[in-house]
Amino acid sequence: MVQKAKILLVDDRPENLLALEAILSALDQTLVRASSGEEALKALLTDDFAVILLDVQMPGMDGFETAAHIKRRERTRDIPIIFLTAINHGPHHTFRGYAAGAVDYISKPFDPWVLRAKVSVFVELHMKNVQLREQAALLRRELEGGAAPADTTERGPGGLLPELSARLAAVEEQAEALSKELAESGGSAAVSTAAHLERKLSGLRRALDALEPGAGDPGPADESP
Numbered sequence: 064m065v066q067k068a069k070i071l072l073v074d075d076r077p078e079n080l081l082a083l084e085a086i087l088s089a090l091d092q093t094l095v096r097a098s099s100g101e102e103a104l105k106a107l108l109t110d111d112f113a114v115i116l117l118d119v120q121m122p123g124m125d126g127f128e129t130a131a132h133i134k135r136r137e138r139t140r141d142i143p144i145i146f147l148t149a150i151n152h153g154p155h156h157t158f159r160g161y162a163a164g165a166v167d168y169i170s171k172p173f174d175p176w177v178l179r180a181k182v183s184v185f186v187e188l189h190m191k192n193v194q195l196r197e198q199a200a201l202l203r204r205e206l207e208g209g210a211a212p213a214d215t216t217e218r219g220p221g222g223l224l225p226e227l228s229a230r231l232a233a234v235e236e237q238a239e240a241l242s243k244e245l246a247e248s249g250g251s252a253a254v255s256t257a258a259h260l261e262r263k264l265s266g267l268r269r270a271l272d273a274l275e276p277g278a279g280d281p282g283p284a285d286e287s288p
Contacts, residue, residue, distance in 0.1 A: 066193075068113035068186045069093045073103040073129065074147070075121045083116060086175040090183055100124030104132055107139045113189035114182055117165075119148040130165065143185045145178075147171060191233075195267055198227055235264050 070092055072083045080096050087094055095110065097103035101124055103115070115133070119126035126146055133139045143166040167181060 067091070067093045068189050069095055069110055070182065070186065071095050071097060071103060071106060071110075071112045071115040073097045073100065073115065073121075073126070074118040075099060076118075079118065086179055087182060089179065090186060092186055100126070100129030100132070103129055107133065107136070107142075112139075112142050114185040115142055115144045116182070117144050117146055119146050143167075145169060145181065147173070192264075192267060195227060195231055199267075231264070231267055235268070 070087060070090075072080055072087075072094060074080050074083070075098055077098070080098070084094050084096075092113070095106055095112070097106055100121060103117070106112075117126045117129060121129075124132075126148075130144050130146075133142065133144065145167045146165045147169055149171040166185075169178060169181075
């Protein structure tokens with residue numbers, strides 16, 4: 064059974080949280096409420112989230128300050144943040160959102176379909192990344208233990224590594240398509256989102272490449288006199 068991804072909804076107004084839940088319920092993922100920045104940070108201490116929807120205007124710790132705390136923590140710095148705001152103070156205000164680490168910045172009232180589509184992309188990438196990490200970790204343990212992967216013979220010549228590489232390539236292709244789509248719409252969101260996805264996927268690719276046979280072997284000796 065595939066574990067559901069968790070989506071963190073942060074807003075001080077209960078009616079806004081209820082509206083977000085109604086919009087995102089069709090994704091069939093786990094929706095977690097937080098009514099303040101402090102409550103959001105507490106939830107992030109114990110749970111892993113695919114994406115955070117963060118209201119900008121909140122009493123006490125606002126969205127910008129909350130995002131700054133999230134990005135300072137090693138555990139949470141790579142979680143995508145989508146800022147939601149009921150006001151628009153112009154380019155400077157929007158730039159501040161991206162500078163705080165947001166991958167997108169949406170003004171209310173927003174199109175429910177657009178918000179759901181954006182969130183679904185990050186949920187799908189998160190779930191595939193989790194699956195790849197788990198499979199790569201399993202393979203690493205089997206290799207370090209000196210045992211051949213249990214299902215190598217069932218997966219044909221080459222074993223599990225080619226399959227993992229193919230799955231990661233599919234995720235990389237999706238990320239590239241997403242980056243192109245955002246780039247066509249213009250704005251800083253494209254740059255921020257592309258950079259975020261590139262960091263996560265390049266890390267996975269390096270980890271997978273390290274598992275390749277001979278990855279740590281020295282190159283051929285220099286035969287020159």
